[in-house]
Amino acid sequence: xxxxxxxxxxxxxxxxxxxxxxxxxxxxxxxxxxxxxxxxxxxxxxxxxxxxxxxxxxxxxxxxxxxxxxxxxxxxxxxxxxxxxxxxxxxxxxxxxxxxxxxxxxxxxxxxxxxxxxxxxxxxxxxxxxxxxxxxxxxxxxxxxxxxxxxxxxxxxxxxxxxxxxxxxxxxxxxxxxxxxxxxxxxxxxxxxxxxxxxxxxxxxxxxxxxxxxxxxxxxxxxxxxxxxxxxxxxxxxxxxxxxxxxxxxxxxxxxxxxxxxxxxxxxxxxxxxxxxxxxxxxxxxxxxxxxxxxxxxxxxxxxxxxxxxxxxxxxxxxxxxxxxxxxxxxxxxxxxxxxxxxxx
Amino acid sequence: xxxxxxxxxxxxxxxxxxxxxxxxxxxxxxxxxxxxxxxxxxxxxxxxxxxxxxxxxxxxxxxxxxxxxxxxxxxxxxxxxxxxxxxxxxxxxxxxxxxxxxxxxxxxxxxxxxxxxxxxxxxxxxxxxxxxxxxxxxxxxxxxxxxxxxxxxxxxxxxxxxxxxxxxxxxxxxxxxxxxxxxxxxxxxxxxxxxxxxxxxxxxxxxxxxxxxxxxxxxxxxxxxxxxxxxxxxxxxxxxxxxxxxxxxxxxxxxxxxxxxxxxxxxxxxxxxxxxxxxxxxxxxxxxxxxxxxxxxxxxxxxxxxxxxxxxxxxxxxxxxxxxxxxxxxxxxxxxxxxxxxxxx
Numbered sequence: 050x051x052x053x054x055x056x057x058x059x060x061x062x063x064x065x066x067x068x069x070x071x072x073x074x075x076x077x078x079x080x081x082x083x084x085x086x087x088x089x090x091x092x093x094x095x096x097x098x099x100x101x102x103x104x105x106x107x108x109x110x111x112x113x114x115x116x117x118x119x120x121x122x123x124x125x126x127x128x129x130x131x132x133x134x135x136x137x138x139x140x141x142x143x144x145x146x147x148x149x150x151x152x153x154x155x156x157x158x159x160x161x162x163x164x165x166x167x168x169x170x171x172x173x174x175x176x177x178x179x180x181x182x183x184x185x186x187x188x189x190x191x192x193x194x195x196x197x198x199x200x201x202x203x204x205x206x207x208x209x210x211x212x213x214x215x216x217x218x219x220x221x222x223x224x225x226x227x228x229x230x231x232x233x234x235x236x237x238x239x240x241x242x243x244x245x246x247x248x249x250x251x252x253x254x255x256x257x258x259x260x261x262x263x264x265x266x267x268x269x270x271x272x273x274x275x276x277x278x279x280x281x282x283x284x285x286x287x288x289x290x291x292x293x294x295x296x297x298x299x300x301x302x303x304x305x306x307x308x309x310x311x312x313x314x315x316x317x318x319x320x321x322x323x324x325x326x327x328x329x330x331x332x333x334x335x336x337x338x339x340x341x342x343x344x345x346x347x348x349x350x351x352x353x354x355x356x357x358x359x360x361x362x363x364x365x366x367x368x369x370x371x372x373x374x375x376x377x378x379x380x381x382x383x384x385x386x387x388x389x390x391x392x393x394x
Numbered sequence: 395x396x397x398x399x400x401x402x403x404x405x406x407x408x409x410x411x412x413x414x415x416x417x418x419x420x421x422x423x424x425x426x427x428x429x430x431x432x433x434x435x436x437x438x439x440x441x442x443x444x445x446x447x448x449x450x451x452x453x454x455x456x457x458x459x460x461x462x463x464x465x466x467x468x469x470x471x472x473x474x475x476x477x478x479x480x481x482x483x484x485x486x487x488x489x490x491x492x493x494x495x496x497x498x499x500x501x502x503x504x505x506x507x508x509x510x511x512x513x514x515x516x517x518x519x520x521x522x523x524x525x526x527x528x529x530x531x532x533x534x535x536x537x538x539x540x541x542x543x544x545x546x547x548x549x550x551x552x553x554x555x556x557x558x559x560x561x562x563x564x565x566x567x568x569x570x571x572x573x574x575x576x577x578x579x580x581x582x583x584x585x586x587x588x589x590x591x592x593x594x595x596x597x598x599x600x601x602x603x604x605x606x607x608x609x610x611x612x613x614x615x616x617x618x619x620x621x622x623x624x625x626x627x628x629x630x631x632x633x634x635x636x637x638x639x640x641x642x643x644x645x646x647x648x649x650x651x652x653x654x655x656x657x658x659x660x661x662x663x664x665x666x667x668x669x670x671x672x673x674x675x676x677x678x679x680x681x682x683x684x685x686x687x688x689x690x691x692x693x694x695x696x697x698x699x700x701x702x703x704x705x706x707x708x709x710x711x712x713x714x715x716x717x718x719x720x721x722x723x724x725x726x727x728x729x730x731x732x733x734x735x736x737x738x739x
Contacts, residue, residue: 161409
């Protein structure tokens with residue numbers, strides 16, 4: 050119990066953890082509070098970045114705050130995540146990240162050593178992804194009013210493709226390419242937070258996706274839409290895309306790669322891997338005739354070794370996502386309703 | 395006492411509130427931790443924004459996080475501050491703000507009504523300053539791990555002047571024009587936080603500065619450098635500029651406008667108005683022959699009614715700021731050493 054907390058304890062009229070889950074509650078918050086107030090072309094697109102009327106419409110702009118706990122986890126840390134996350138959001142808009150801002154909210158009492166490790170990790174990730182950190186800000190809040198370190202990165206990037214890549218370009222017949230096995234990040238962070246141990250060592254999938262997207266574009270793949278899978282997992286990302294594009298998707302459950310450790314952990318904990326968070330996975334919507342070529346290109350990339358075609362856009366009139374299992378049964382996927390696992394990114 | 399806090403209680407090797415003051419301790423943090431890791435043209439400039447090689451070098455990029463407490467204060471609130479702050483940072487780079495991102499870190503238990511009021515205020519401020527909020531992000535942290543609401547805004551703007559406006563253009567002989575009386579924001583927020591009451595009602599100077607800068611540029615004033623006065627007050631801003639530009643400034647104390655309420659409050663509380671925070675004031679460095687014309691233009695603007703020429707660039711070799719009082723005594727100004735007032739923006 051935090052004795053200092055001045056906020057009310059009732060839940061009905063106030064923010065709950067689920068509002069940050071990236072699922073249904075986040076969606077409600079956006080619909081009710083944000084979209085009516087900030088109505089414009091870009092907010093209405095409900096994409097992870099905005100392609101702006103600037104320099105022949107090639108400027109893409111995005112932002113993300115990172116509040117993950119713990120700050121360090123197998124396979125990554127908040128610093129890497131903060132750089133990769135924004136680089137990835139730009140990549141999902143078909144853009145190459147050029148410049149990043151970095152704004153720190155530090156908690157009084159944060160050890161300098163922790164700060165240094167996080168910043169070194171950010172610098173390494175920036176070097177790796179070829180992005181320059183050019184402007185920043187630092188705030189400090191009193192002990193107990195933060196949680197060590199929160200990081201915001203915003204990014205500007207340059208559009209690589211001939212047109213913006215966004216949900217409005219999804220077409221019936223498109224194949225859905227998933228870049229790799231799902232759920233590693235969420236399970237790793239939870240295990241790290243709760244002190245759980247699994248038979249096989251598991252690491253987060255936390256990774257930069259820009260090189261893979263560049264490879265696909267350079268390979269001549271006409272990408273219709275891209276989306277990285279973060280909070281809310283694969284299912285939530287696809288339901289969002291179905292609704293935004295007005296298209297129906299059909300997935301083949303048997304094709305969705307899940308590694309054994311994640312599968313086992315999910316069984317044990319009663320979680321559905323479709324809803325577990327990722328930080329280095331994406332889906333691409335691709336014309337059917339390019340699907341095999343795209344898979345072959347992606348498989349050559351470090352982040353795409355376990356990629357798979359997991360479904361298609363059916364052309365049916367309802368904007369929904371159907372999962373078909375091996376027995377031929379259909380399951381209608383929904384957004385993550387509330388909170389599966391808070392503070393995952 | 396916060397029983398949940400996992401951070402050490404010793405101060406020596408960890409973040410203190412003073413590291414967020416915008417003064418000497420913030421400077422040390424930047425020098426020791428940030429600049430060595432992220433060395434590039436823009437970080438080295440130590441300016442509030444970065445002018446980027448894009449679209450004929452007219453793209454200016456900046457970021458700021460806002461952690462003010464209380465969220466609402468006489469004359470403003472965190473929402474207004476978050477929009478004005480970033481619009482102002484762009485204006486200080488000689489740029490017109492075009493697009494903003496908005497990233498929210500909400501604390502579990504934050505009443506929806508509070509969130510709504512803050513967002514409405516942001517929307518109003520965006521409308522007022524002609525900037526479009528085009529991309530965003532929302533995170534939620536557990537009760538006691540935040541303080542209601544933290545906001546990050548990043549902004550991209552278009553350079554209005556013929557060259558970037560930054561400390562490297564400050565020249566001997568330049569006059570220093572201060573846009574208005576100082577210290578209102580800091581004293582107002584402190585009074586609001588501590589429940590102090592003064593004889594005269596005081597409101598924050600929180601205001602957008604873009605119209606005033608546009609007016610100066612349209613009036614043909616060759617602005618050499620601009621800086622808004624936020625944390626650390628007038629003194630800290632000028633010491634920073636002296637050091638970055640390598641120039642010496644001389645100020646005439648009698649010319650620095652301070653309103654009676656602020657003066658009285660500072661006397662009572664033992665504060666120096668030169669170090670009290672502002673959120674709607676700036677200094678401009680202007681060739682001597684344009685100083686009167688610039689003052690006349692600024693006086694017509696709402697935010698510049700009490701503007702004054704407060705000093706000049708002397709051309710002396712040492713990078714320092716000297717304050718001359720009415721008795722002719724000199725005082726060497728330093729950065730705010732630690733923390734005068736935390737959580738002011």
